[in-house]
Amino acid sequence: xxxxxxxxxxxxxxxxxxxxxxxxxxxVAVGDHDAxxxxxxxxxxxxxxxxxxxxxxELRAGTWGIDILAVTAIVATVAVxxxxxxxxxxxxxxxxxxxxxxAAGRARRELASLLxxxxxxxxxxxxxxxxxxxxxxxxxxxxxxxxxxGEVVPVDGVLLGLPAVFDESSLTGExxxxxxxxxxxxxxxxxxxxxxxxxxxxxxxxxxQYQHIIxxxxxxxxxxxxxxxxxxxxxxxxxxxxxxIAGLAWAVTGDAxxxxxxxxxxxxxxxxxxxxxxxxxxxSRASRNGIIVxxxxxxxxxxxxxxxxxxxxxxxxxxxxxxVAVTPSDGLSSDELLRLAASVEQASNHALAASIVGAARERxxxxxPAENVRESTGHGVSAxxxxxxxxxxxxxxxxxAVEPTASREGCAVEPADLEPGQxxxxxxxxGAYAGVVTLADAVRPEALHTVTRxxxxxxxxxVMLSGDAEATARHVADAVGVDEYRADCLPADKVxxxxxxxxxxxxxxxxxxxxxxxxxxxxVGVAMGAKGSSAASESADVVILLDDVDRAACAVSIGRRTxxxxxxxxxxxxxxxxxLMVAAAFGAxxxxxxxxxxxxxxxxxxxxxLRASSPRRSEPADAESAPRPVLVAATHATx
Numbered sequence: 203x204x205x206x207x208x209x210x211x212x213x214x215x216x217x218x219x220x221x222x223x224x225x226x227x228x229x230v231a232v233g234d235h236d237a238x239x240x241x242x243x244x245x246x247x248x249x250x251x252x253x254x255x256x257x258x259x260e261l262r263a264g265t266w267g268i269d270i271l272a273v274t275a276i277v278a279t280v281a282v283x284x285x286x287x288x289x290x291x292x293x294x295x296x297x298x299x300x301x302x303x304x305a306a307g308r309a310r311r312e313l314a315s316l317l318x319x320x321x322x323x324x325x326x327x328x329x330x331x332x333x334x335x336x337x338x339x340x341x342x343x344x345x346x347x348x349x350x351x352g353e354v355v356p357v358d359g360v361l362l363g364l365p366a367v368f369d370e371s372s373l374t375g376e377x378x379x380x381x382x383x384x385x386x387x388x389x390x391x392x393x394x395x396x397x398x399x400x401x402x403x404x405x406x407x408x409x410x411q412y413q414h415i416i417x418x419x420x421x422x423x424x425x426x427x428x429x430x431x432x433x434x435x436x437x438x439x440x441x442x443x444x445x446x447i448a449g450l451a452w453a454v455t456g457d458a459x460x461x462x463x464x465x466x467x468x469x470x471x472x473x474x475x476x477x478x479x480x481x482x483x484x485x486s487r488a489s490r491n492g493i494i495v496x497x498x499x500x501x502x503x504x505x506x507x508x509x510x511x512x513x514x515x516x517x518x519x520x521x522x523x524x525x526v527a528v529t530p531s532d533g534l535s536s537d538e539l540l541r542l543a544a545s546v547e548q549a550s551n552h553a554l555a556a557s558i559v560g561a562a563r564e565r566x567x568x569x570x571p572a573e574n575v576r577e578s579t580g581h582g583v584s585a586x587x588x589x590x591x592x593x594x595x596x597x598x599x600x601x602x603a604v605e606p607t608a609s610r611e612g613c614a615v616e617p618a619d620l621e622p623g624q625x626x627x628x629x630x631x632x633g634a635y636a637g638v639v640t641l642a643d644a645v646r647p648e649a650l651h652t653v654t655r656x657x658x659x660x661x662x663x664x665v666m667l668s669g670d671a672e673a674t675a676r677h678v679a680d681a682v683g684v685d686e687y688r689a690d691c692l693p694a695d696k697v698x699x700x701x702x703x704x705x706x707x708x709x710x711x712x713x714x715x716x717x718x719x720x721x722x723x724x725x726v727g728v729a730m731g732a733k734g735s736s737a738a739s740e741s742a743d744v745v746i747l748l749d750d751v752d753r754a755a756c757a758v759s760i761g762r763r764t765x766x767x768x769x770x771x772x773x774x775x776x777x778x779x780x781x782l783m784v785a786a787a788f789g790a791x792x793x794x795x796x797x798x799x800x801x802x803x804x805x806x807x808x809x810x811x812l813r814a815s816s817p818r819r820s821e822p823a824d825a826e827s828a829p830r831p832v833l834v835a836a837t838h839a840t841x
Contacts, residue, residue, distance in 0.1 A: 213296070215249070215296040216293070216296045218245075218296075219245075219249075219289065219292050219293045219296050220293070222241060222242060222245045222289065223242075223289055223293070225238075225241055226238040226241050226242045226286075226289070229241065239285055242285045242286060242288070242289050243280050243285045243288070245289070245292070246276055246279075246280055246285060246288035246289055246291075246292055247276070247277070247280060249276065249292045249295070249296075250273050250276040250277055250280075253272060253273050253276075253295065254273050257270060257273060270441055272291065272295055274445075274465055275288075275291050275462065275465035275466050275468070276288045276291050276292065278458075278461055278462035278465050279291065279462045279465075279466060279793050281458070281462070282458050282459045282461075282462045282793075284459070284462060284793040284794065286794055287462070287466055287792075287793035287794040287796070287797050290794060290797030290798060290801075291466060291797050291800075293801075321338050321353075321354045321355075321356040321390075321412075322337065322338055323335045323336065323337060323338055323356075324336055324337075324338045324341050324347050324356040324357065325347055325348040325349070325350065326341070326345055326346070326347060326348075327346040327347060327348055327400065333348050338356045338357065338407045339406075339407050339408070341356065341357050341403050341406060341407055342403065342406055343403050343404055343405055343406065344402065344403065345402070345403045346362070346400060346401070346402050346403075347359065347400070347401050347402070347403060348398060348399075348400055349394045349398065349399050349400075349401060350394065350398050351394055351395065351396050351397060351398055352393065352394060352395075352396075353393070353394050354390075354391060354392070354393055354394075354412070355368070355388050355389065355390050355391065355392050355393070355394065355401070355412075356390060356407065356410075356412075357390045357403045357404075357405055357406065357407050357410045358387070358388065358389060358390050358403070358404050358405040358409075358410040358411055359387070359388050359390075359401040359402050359403045359404050359405075360384075360385060360386065360387055360388065360401060360402050360404060361382050361383070361384050361385065361386050361387075361388055361399060361400075361401055362384055362399075362400040362401055362402055363384060363399060363400045364384070364397075364399070365381060365382065365383045365384070366381070366382055366394065366395060366397060366399040367379045367380065367381050367382075367395035367396070368380050368381075368382060368388065368392040368393060368394055368395060369392060369393040369395070370389065370392045370393075379395060380392075387404070388401055389410075389411045389412070390405075390407075390410035390411050390412035390413065391410075391411055391412030436772055436776065440468075440776055440779075441468075443780070443783075444464065444465060444468035444779075444783060445465075447464050447468075447783045447784065447787055448460070448461045448462075448464035448465050448468070448783075448787070449461065450787070451463075451464055451786075451787035451788075455789070457789075459793070460786070460787060460789060462793055463786040463787075463789070463791060463792065463793045463796055464783050464786045464787050466786070466793045466796040466797050466800065467779060467782035467783055467785075467786050467791060467796040467797075467799060467800050467803075468779055468782075468783050475804060475807065475808055475811075476768070476771035476772060476774075476775055476807040476808055476810065476811040477768045477771065477772060477811070478498075479771075479808055479811040479812060480764055480767045480768035480771055480811035480812075480814040481498040481501060481502075481764060481768065481814070483764070483767075483811065483812050483813070483814035483815035484498075484501050484760055484761070484763065484764030484767075484814045484815070485498070485501065486815050487760055487763075487764075487814065487815045487816065487817075488501070488757060488760050491753060491756055491760070492746060492747040492748035492750070492753055493744060493745070493746055493747070493753050493756065493757050493760070494744065494745045494747060495743070495744050495757065495760075495761075496742075496743055496744065496745070497743070500726055500743035500744055501760070501761050501764055501765075502761065502764075502765055503707050503725055503726045503743075503761070504709070504726055504744070504757055504758050504760070504761025504762070505758075505761040505762040505764065505765040505766075506707050507656075507659075507660075507661055507707050507708075507709045507725075507726065507758050507761075508660070508661060508662050508663065508705045508706060508707060508708075509661065509662065509663040509664075509665065509703050509705045509706065509707075509708040509709070510653075510656050510661050510663070510664050510665070510708075510709045510711070510754070510758075511664075511665045511666070511667055511699070511700055511703070511708060511709070511710045511711070511720075511724070512664070512665070512666050512667070512684070512710075512711050512712075512751075513666075513667060513668070513696075513710075513711065513712035513713065513717050513720075514666055514667075514668035514669075514670060514675065514678055515643065515668070515669075515670070516712075516713040516730060517646075517711055517712055517713050517730055517751055518645060518646060518649045518666065518678060518682055518751065519643040519644060519645050519646060519649075519678065520643060520644050520645075520646060521643065521713070522557065522643065522644075523554055523557045523625070523641040523642060523643045524557060524561070524641060524642060524643070524644060525540070525557060525558060525561035525639055525640070525641055526624065526640050526641065526642050527639070527640035528540045528637070528638075528639050528640075529637050529638050529639075529640065530636065530637035531634075531635055531636050531637045533636075534631070534636055534637060536637075537565060537567055539629060539636060539637045539639070540558070540561060540562050540565065540567060540639065541562055541567040541568070541569065541570075542587055542590070542592050542629065542631065542636070543558050543562075543592075543594050543627065543629055543639055544558050544559045544561070544562035544563075544567065544569055545569045545570045545571075545572055545585070545587045545588075545592070546572050546575070546583055546584070546585045546587060546592050546593075546594045547559055547583065547594060548569055548572065549572045549575040549577075549583065549585060550575075550577055550583045554625075554627060554641060555583075557641055558627065558639060558641075570587050570588050571587075572585035572586070572587055573585060573586040573587075574586045578595070578599060581595050581596050581598070581599040582594055582595015582596055582599035582600065583595060584603065590631050590632050591603075591631070591632050591633070592629065592630070592631050592636075593629065593630040593631075594627060594628070594629050595627065595628065596627075596628070597617075597626065597628050599628075600628040600629065600630045600635070601628075603630045603633065604630045604633060604634065604635050605633040605634070620640065621642075624640050624641070624642050625640070625641050625642065626638045626639070626640055626641075627639045627640075627641065645678060645681050645682060646750075646751050648750060648751055648752040649681075649682040649751055650681070650682050650683055651752060652682075652751050652752045652754060652755045653682050653683050653684060654683070655752070655755040655759075656754075656755050656758060659755065659758050659759055659762060660762075661709075661758070662705055663685050663686075663703075663705050664683075664684045664685050665684060665685060665686050665687065665688070665699075665703075666678065666679050666682070666684045666686075666687040666688070667687075667688050667691050667695075667696045667699055667700075667720070668687065668688070668689055668690075668691060669689075669690065669691050669692065670689060670690075671689060671690065672689045672690065674689070675687050675688070675689035675690075676689070693717075693719050693720065694719075696710075696717070696719070696720040697719050697720050697723050699720075700720050700723055700724050701723060706725055707725035707726060708724050708725050708726075709724060709725065709726045709727075709728060709754070709758070710724035710726075710727050710728065711728040711729075711730065711751065711754045712727075712728075712729065712730070713729060713730035717729070718740070718741040719741070721741045721742045721743075722741040722742075726743050726744060727741060727742035727743050727744070728742055728743070728744040728745075728746060728754050728757065729741075729742035729744070729745045729746065730746050730749070730751065744757055759817070763814060763817060763818065764814045767810065767811060767813050767814040768811065768814070770810060771807045771808075771810045771811040772807075774806065774807050774810055775803060775804075775806075775807040778803050778806070779800070779803060782796065782799055782800070782803070
């Protein structure tokens with residue numbers, strides 16, 4: 203009977219209205235028509251008074267025209283002796299809230315799916331190896347945890363023990379299971395495979411990836427769209443037209459009943475219900491596509507985007523530089539050169555270091571420990587490896603360590619033969635130039651398609667803002683087809699560039715900590731949150747949970763579809779009501795029938811509004827395949 207208590211608690215007026223209708227029906231059945239009239243009339247007037255108080259409060263708050271018709275219709279129908287029609291209007295008003303809640307609940311299901319799956323307990327491993335369940339909020343960094351087969355990883359951490367397979371599809375969009383080895387990072391929200399594993403927590407629950415996503419989902423599900431105010435603005439002329447038609451019908455026919463009959467079918471419930479339902483459906487569709495839109499206002503702005511600005515590294519490119527060539531000088535093999543470079547770089551925190559070390563491990567090379575490590579930030583690193591002094595870094599940094607007489611042909615460092623957008627990491631061993639490792643960052647395969655799709659959605663200008671050098675930025679811009687690009691941008695330069703853009707609204711897409719300021723100043727900030735920084739996600743209006751930049755175009759498409767459906771729902775509600783008002787003015791619709799027809803109008807507009815949860819038949823799928831990656835530059839510059 204829990205459903206009954208919920209119904210009583212949430213919708214008491216619906217039950218009261220049905221109870222009054224039942225009581226009135228019993229009184230009519232036993233022949234006491236006067237008593238039935240007084241019961242129904244009294245209840246309808248009480249509801250009208252309550253509604254009038256609410257109406258006055260909303261008028262004082264600046265919301266005009268929403269409830270005036272409803273109150274007037276109830277009073278008018280009672281005044282002309284159509285008390286049962288008044289009761290139907292009351293049922294329509296009170297039942298409309300329940301109908302809206304039902305429709306909103308359907309639209310919100312996908313938004314709530316992450317909340318339902320959130321882990322609430324973790325299996326903590328004690329010093330003696332015993333396992334005990336603890337609330338996930340009590341887990342602290344450094345705690346050792348057990349994750350059973352098929353269980354959601356409760357907090358961010360690192361894998362211990364043996365290799366294991368995890369499903370990360372809900373976080374990164376990777377459809378295939380991902381194998382991790384001991385020492386690899388684990389993201390909360392990923393699902394363990396078929397064997398139990400141990401892990402060490404690196405973050406508390408509140409600071410972990412999954413809880414961050416849940417916070418974004420909750421913020422999105424609780425938001426209200428400013429666009430809903432459009433219904434308020436439509437209600438003002440709608441109310442005026444309704445009173446004009448009703449007054450004209452009364453004046454021409456001399457029958458006050460016509461006035462009541464017109465107002466009965468003019469109740470603006472479709473305006474109250476359809477628009478928020480459409481926006482909830484749009485938020486729901488975005489969530490299903492791995493896009494968290496934090497509020498309805500951002501969804502409405504997405505529909506009007508005219509300029510799209512992209513960060514380069516990690517957004518249009520993967521942000522993971524790959525080793526594309528190893529070119530040794532005389533005396534070393536390519537494997538040995540890469541092994542020495544990786545042995546030194548394994549002690550460095552630079553982004554390029556991880557790429558070099560990863561390439562060496564992919565080749566199965568054995569790395570040696572590095573001793574006496576000295577790193578010059580932004581230039582290079584030196585260390586003692588297997589008794590040899592190895593220097594790795596930029597050309598100028600390595601040149602300082604090379605003895606001219608020891609280098610081939612007396613040249614300190616051989617210039618690297620680079621393709622547009624490539625980056626060279628030079629090496630010297632024991633004072634002699636040893637060779638170069640060439641790296642490049644891959645353009646996301648969907649980047650060109652994303653730019654093309656945005657133009658098809660009405661975006662007039664596409665711009666790339668990058669901290670990389672001119673040559674690198676130009677190469678990427680040409681590869682993805684943006685209208686213009688700006689290189690050597692610091693975070694402040696990106697902010698100034700977005701603020702200066704005249705064709706607005708402007709959408710900015712980025713992923714790093716340095717993108718947080720520009721995401722905050724853009725009309726709509728979009729963060730690549732799958733592997734990006736939490737700072738970028740927190741300052742953005744939209745967070746893409748999957749590692750797919752094409753979801754930015756998908757978000758624009760969803761925004762356009764949502765606003766279009768909301769406008770259509772308003773037009774349908776107003777249009778049908780106008781037709782019914784004209785028919786009622788000619789006496790074709792009795793008040794009791796008009797009240798029932800208005801309920802059907804409500805249902806029709808709500809069902810239409812729910813269409814925002816799916817794309818048009820003519821629209822492409824939300825995620826499409828794209829060509830293979832194109833290799834472009836990776837640099838030390840901020841991008």
